Amino acid sequence: xxxKRSKKPMIITLALxxxxxxxxxxxxxxLPATSMLFTVLKKGAVYALVAVSMNLLNGFxxxxxxxxxxxxxxxxxxxxxxxxxxxxxxAVYQYFDGGVIQFTxxxxxxxxxxxxAAAFFAFLIGLPxxxxxxxxxxxxxxxFAEIIRAIFQWNGLGPVTNGSNMLRAFPNFNDFNIKDTQxxxxxxxxxxxxxxxxxxCILLIVLLINSSYGRxxxxxxxxxxxxxxxxxxxxxxxxxxFCVSSFFAGVGGAMLAMYQTTVQxxxxxxAMTYEILLIVVIGGIGSVTGxxxxxxxxVACSEWWLRFLDEQQTIGDFQVPLLRxxxxxxxxxIIIMIVVLFxxxxxxxxxxxxxxxxxxxxxxxxxxx
Amino acid sequence: MWDTVFPYxxxxxxxxxxxxxxxxxxxxxxxxxxxxxxxxxDVFMVAGIIMVYIAASGLPxxxxxxxxxxxxxxxxxxxxxVAYKPLRTAPRMSVMISxxxxxxxxxxxxxxxxxxxxxxxxxxxxxxxxxxxxxxxTKVVTVVTPxxxxxxVVALVLLINRTKIxxxxxxxxxxxxxxxxxxIKINNVISTTFIIGSFLAGVGSILFFTNYPTVIQTSGAMPxxxxxxxxxxxxxxSIPGAVIGAFIIGIMENIIKGLDxxxxxxxxxxxxxxxxxxxxxxxxALLIIILLVKPTGLxxxxxxxKV
Amino acid sequence: xxxxxxKNEVLRLxxxxxxxGGVVAIxxxxxxxxxxxxxxxxxxxGAGKTTAFNCxxxxxxxxxxxxxxxxxxxxxxxxxxxxxxxxxGINGDMYKDRKLVVHTxxxxxHMGIARTFQNIRLFKSQTAFDNVLIGxxxxxxSNMFTATFRLNAKEEKANREKTAQLLEIVGLADVANExxxxxxxxxxxxxxxxxxxxxxxxxxxLDEPAAGMNPQETDELGEFIVDxxxxxxxxxxxxxxxMNLVMDISDRIYVLDFGxxxxxxxxxxxxxxxxxxAAYLGVEEE
Numbered sequence: 001x002x003x004k005r006s007k008k009p010m011i012i013t014l015a016l017x018x019x020x021x022x023x024x025x026x027x028x029x030x031l032p033a034t035s036m037l038f039t040v041l042k043k044g045a046v047y048a049l050v051a052v053s054m055n056l057l058n059g060f061x062x063x064x065x066x067x068x069x070x071x072x073x074x075x076x077x078x079x080x081x082x083x084x085x086x087x088x089x090x091a092v093y094q095y096f097d098g099g100v101i102q103f104t105x106x107x108x109x110x111x112x113x114x115x116x117a118a119a120f121f122a123f124l125i126g127l128p129x130x131x132x133x134x135x136x137x138x139x140x141x142x143x144f145a146e147i148i149r150a151i152f153q154w155n156g157l158g159p160v161t162n163g164s165n166m167l168r169a170f171p172n173f174n175d176f177n178i179k180d181t182q183x184x185x186x187x188x189x190x191x192x193x194x195x196x197x198x199x200x201c202i203l204l205i206v207l208l209i210n211s212s213y214g215r216x217x218x219x220x221x222x223x224x225x226x227x228x229x230x231x232x233x234x235x236x237x238x239x240x241x242f243c244v245s246s247f248f249a250g251v252g253g254a255m256l257a258m259y260q261t262t263v264q265x266x267x268x269x270x271a272m273t274y275e276i277l278l279i280v281v282i283g284g285i286g287s288v289t290g291x292x293x294x295x296x297x298x299v300a301c302s303e304w305w306l307r308f309l310d311e312q313q314t315i316g317d318f319q320v321p322l323l324r325x326x327x328x329x330x331x332x333x334i335i336i337m338i339v340v341l342f343x344x345x346x347x348x349x350x351x352x353x354x355x356x357x358x359x360x361x362x363x364x365x366x367x368x369x
Numbered sequence: 370m371w372d373t374v375f376p377y378x379x380x381x382x383x384x385x386x387x388x389x390x391x392x393x394x395x396x397x398x399x400x401x402x403x404x405x406x407x408x409x410x411d412v413f414m415v416a417g418i419i420m421v422y423i424a425a426s427g428l429p430x431x432x433x434x435x436x437x438x439x440x441x442x443x444x445x446x447x448x449x450x451v452a453y454k455p456l457r458t459a460p461r462m463s464v465m466i467s468x469x470x471x472x473x474x475x476x477x478x479x480x481x482x483x484x485x486x487x488x489x490x491x492x493x494x495x496x497x498x499x500x501x502x503x504x505x506x507t508k509v510v511t512v513v514t515p516x517x518x519x520x521x522v523v524a525l526v527l528l529i530n531r532t533k534i535x536x537x538x539x540x541x542x543x544x545x546x547x548x549x550x551x552x553i554k555i556n557n558v559i560s561t562t563f564i565i566g567s568f569l570a571g572v573g574s575i576l577f578f579t580n581y582p583t584v585i586q587t588s589g590a591m592p593x594x595x596x597x598x599x600x601x602x603x604x605x606x607s608i609p610g611a612v613i614g615a616f617i618i619g620i621m622e623n624i625i626k627g628l629d630x631x632x633x634x635x636x637x638x639x640x641x642x643x644x645x646x647x648x649x650x651x652x653x654a655l656l657i658i659i660l661l662v663k664p665t666g667l668x669x670x671x672x673x674x675k676v
Numbered sequence: 677x678x679x680x681x682x683k684n685e686v687l688r689l690x691x692x693x694x695x696x697g698g699v700v701a702i703x704x705x706x707x708x709x710x711x712x713x714x715x716x717x718x719x720x721x722g723a724g725k726t727t728a729f730n731c732x733x734x735x736x737x738x739x740x741x742x743x744x745x746x747x748x749x750x751x752x753x754x755x756x757x758x759x760x761x762x763x764x765g766i767n768g769d770m771y772k773d774r775k776l777v778v779h780t781x782x783x784x785x786h787m788g789i790a791r792t793f794q795n796i797r798l799f800k801s802q803t804a805f806d807n808v809l810i811g812x813x814x815x816x817x818s819n820m821f822t823a824t825f826r827l828n829a830k831e832e833k834a835n836r837e838k839t840a841q842l843l844e845i846v847g848l849a850d851v852a853n854e855x856x857x858x859x860x861x862x863x864x865x866x867x868x869x870x871x872x873x874x875x876x877x878x879x880x881x882l883d884e885p886a887a888g889m890n891p892q893e894t895d896e897l898g899e900f901i902v903d904x905x906x907x908x909x910x911x912x913x914x915x916x917x918x919m920n921l922v923m924d925i926s927d928r929i930y931v932l933d934f935g936x937x938x939x940x941x942x943x944x945x946x947x948x949x950x951x952x953x954a955a956y957l958g959v960e961e962e
Contacts, residue, residue: 058462064462064465128657128660128661129657131661132660132664134461134462135403135404135405135461135465136601136660136664138405138465139405139597139598139601139656140656140657140660142594142653143594143598143652143653143654143656143657144653144657146594146649146650146653147650147653147654149650150646150647150649150650151650153646154643154646154647155642155643155646156642156643163643164646204824207824207825207826208820208823208824211820211823211824211826211828211832212809212812212813212816212818212823212828212832212835213813213820213823213824215802215806215809215810215813216810216813218799218801218802218806218810219799219802219810219813221801222798222799222800222801222802223797223798223799223800225735225781225793225797226793226797226798226799227799227810228780228781228782228785229733229735229781229782229785229790229791229793229797230782230785230810230811230813230814230871230872230874230875231782231785231786231811231813231814231815231875232782232810232813232814233780233782233783234780234782235780240820244820269587269590270590270594271473271476271587271590274469274472274473275473277466277469278466278469278470278473281466285462286801324481324484325481325484325485326477326480326481326482326484326485327481329477329480329481330474330477330478330481332477333470333473333474333477333478334474336470336473336474337452337467337470337471337474340452340463340466340467340470341451341452341455341456341467344459344463350801
């Protein structure tokens with residue numbers, strides 16, 4: 001009597017994911033570490049996690065939140081604050097006598113703390129904000145992100161946050177490479193580790209989405225009144241989604257800190273949230289795979305493939321007009337507007353990779369019993 | 370004490386007036402389309418950039434100002450036609466995303482044109498002159514702004530209450546579908562709303578950038594958000610509400626900017642607390658408080674959802 | 677004012693008044709529904725029937741009155757604040773000293789009242805199967821972590837089996853994997869009932885279950901309602917306009933007009949009641 005879908009598309013998907021990881025590992029050993037590919041892969045992994053965490057709220061729970069940058073900021077700062085080596089602190093916190101925190105925690109602990117801190121902030125914010133409706137909620141979360149930014153920039157907290165100055169010298173992705181005693185890298189892991197971190201987090205989100213709780217969240221998205229009539233506690237479930245999403249945004253923020261090697265509160269503006277939102281839209285609101293694909297696509301285009309648009313190009317004697325600094329972003333914006341206006345479902349709509357694979361395999365896999 | 374506070378109060382009133390001009394655009398669009406026009410702050414910024422370039426072309430200033438307003442209105446009109454009109458029947462989230470997309474596009478376009486550099490805003494004679502009122506030295510624009518705002522608001526209220534298009538606007542904001550059935554040309558009404566909003570944002574930009582004379586692609590984001598906060602604070606959909614909200618926010622924000630100095634001179638603190646960092650955050654804190662205490666804002670009308 | 681008048685009583689409304697601003701939508705409504713009964717609430721459009729349902733299920737907070745469920749007060753309210761002056765109903769002082777009781781709709785569903793909606797409210801993006809499966813969520817023992825890490829496999833399996841069984845009972849097993857909104861109207865109504873049953877109710881509220889159905893479908897629905905009532909040991913309280921259905925299956929009927937109860941009785945009594953006939957057909961002015 002049980003209802004089962006064919007396992008085959010799922011297995012193919014897992015195999016593909018495994019293949020990607022192996023390819024990343026091999027590429028990292030073979031290609032020069034300065035290759036643009038790795039910049040894209042690292043940043044793409046960070047953005048993928050953040051985009052999926054945003055999708056959990058906007059796509060799966062129907063909460064239009066614009067606070068992502070704020071939670072990333074919390075994560076990035078918590079990570080930085082607790083991992084800057086003690087010997088470096090005097091230099092980093094030069095205006096605050098080396099700061100008040102004089103210990104470090106292991107990277108993995110710091111990353112989890114980053115997530116927990118972001119989730120804690122989300123919990124506090126969620127109490128009042130989640131009662132609001134659609135656009136009011138959007139603007140309130142956006143406002144909270146700005147408030148968080150102001151708090152972290154405040155000189156009064158300088159001994160902890162370094163005020164409006166930069167945090168730096170904490171472990172970054174390159175520290176994951178395994179080095180021999182001379183300091184030469186023997187095994188490159190600086191791309192694989194962020195991939196694994198993002199992968200594990202996204203896997204957790206996917207498991208949540210496909211659990212009983214995930215179904216409840218989707219029910220809330222589809223119809224709040226009906227969901228409540230089915231015994232789903234709206235406040236509780238929305239808060240849950242908000243905190244979980246923020247947890248992973250915090251982890252994403254920590255990873256962004258590692259990627260950037262420095263952190264400064266002023267870069268976590270609403271523009272960053274908008275960018276992530278647009279990634280989610282391009283990928284398809286309500287599709288994890290879509291968010292992941294579009295993150296890499298977005299990063300690849302903005303960091304690599306469309307870079308040529310920012311430089312003067314000549315074909316033969318012909319000087320291509322318009323090309324100069326900033327043109328890439330214009331082209332980009334136009335593409336985004338086209339997607340927003342004419343391809344509202346984005347790359348994947350609300351489908352996932354296994355769905356697409358099973359469609360190709362025919363409807364056999366969907367039989368009852 | 371008064372001597373310390375007065376200059377902040379004065380610039381608060383001035384900034385408040387400029388926010389008010391932007392806030393009206395937000396509140397009118399929200400009243401009709403139930404859309405937070407995230408791109409509105411960027412229209413304001415674009416108006417600033419247009420002025421920079423037109424003035425640089427050497428046109429006389431008396432020609433520049435109407436031209437800037439005209440082009441700004443055109444931009445506002447175009448945004449509505451291109452980015453919002455095709456989504457009339459789409460879910461609200463899609464339109465909001467489109468607005469964010471427009472904001473992103475405008476900022477990037479300006480980044481491309483200016484090369485991401487701060488542009489010096491042209492000096493407009495008379496309103497850029499310095500003057501002294503009591504203990505404060507300020508530009509004429511600071512004093513002119515509140516009066517101009519009041520003048521424009523009165524004109525706008527008359528337009529809305531006394532003209533046919535104004536009546537149509539009120540009808541559409543009450544009930545979108547029914548007014549459509551009653552034969553109101555909804556697209557004209559919406560376009561007019563955007564034209565008025567952009568015009569006021571254009572005026573606001575001239576006043577604002579005379580005070581803060583550099584323009585960059587992100588210049589519109591913060592004033593835009595704050596003007597929106599002002600609109601919500603006053604009760605979204607209500608024009609007097611938006612204006613009063615904007616003045617309150619402008620004043621409070623500037624007082625907070627000067628709070629360190631004020632407290633210090635009053636002998637309440639011995640060292641600066643760095644509270645100026647919170648001048649932006651304050652508006653948002655106010656927003657959240659008002660949303661929780663009185664979600665309809667100071668003058669908003671209550672709307673009940675039907676199950 | 678004893679708490680439980682009889683042991684069979686499942687639902688009892690006492691002096692329920694619902695006022696929106698100045699409009700009194702329900703005026704001093706009292707009724708009871710006993711174990712195993714099918715009770716219908718009828719009345720012309722706008723009489724306040726759905727509002728009564730919304731008061732019972734916690735969607736609205738009635739202005740005044742008490743709702744008992746299995747003898748336990750689940751809603752208690754009296755006019756407060758501005759309402760004290762505005763109050764247009766009667767018995768406004770009756771519950772002044774009672775402790776207020778308010779529950780959100782999900783709590784009330786937990787207690788065992790499930791409902792369907794007049795304008796079908798299925799979860800649009802989900803399959804029929806998942807729609808029903810969501811109904812089982814509220815009885816879960818798992819928390820978010822055990823659910824994420826699949827430590828609740830047993831419970832999940834039991835819920836899936838229960839869902840499949842329910843779909844079988846309502847005759848939708850063959851369309852389990854179809855999108856809920858792609859189903860024909862009649863099947864959507866059945867699906868809503870299956871979803872409500874998944875919450876393990878003791879009282880089922882049906883809001884116009886036969887709306888939009890043809891006579892044959894309506895007859896089938898009547899049999900279906902009686903069938904699930906017996907099978908799940910339910911009590912049914914329904915709003916319905918199809919008089920054939922109401923007269924066929926109800927044990928008792930309450931008639932509402934302009935927010936007031938104008939009649940109560942068995943189907944035969946109601947059919948003969950001149951007040952009811954007047955309310956439906958109108959009386960000629962003299």
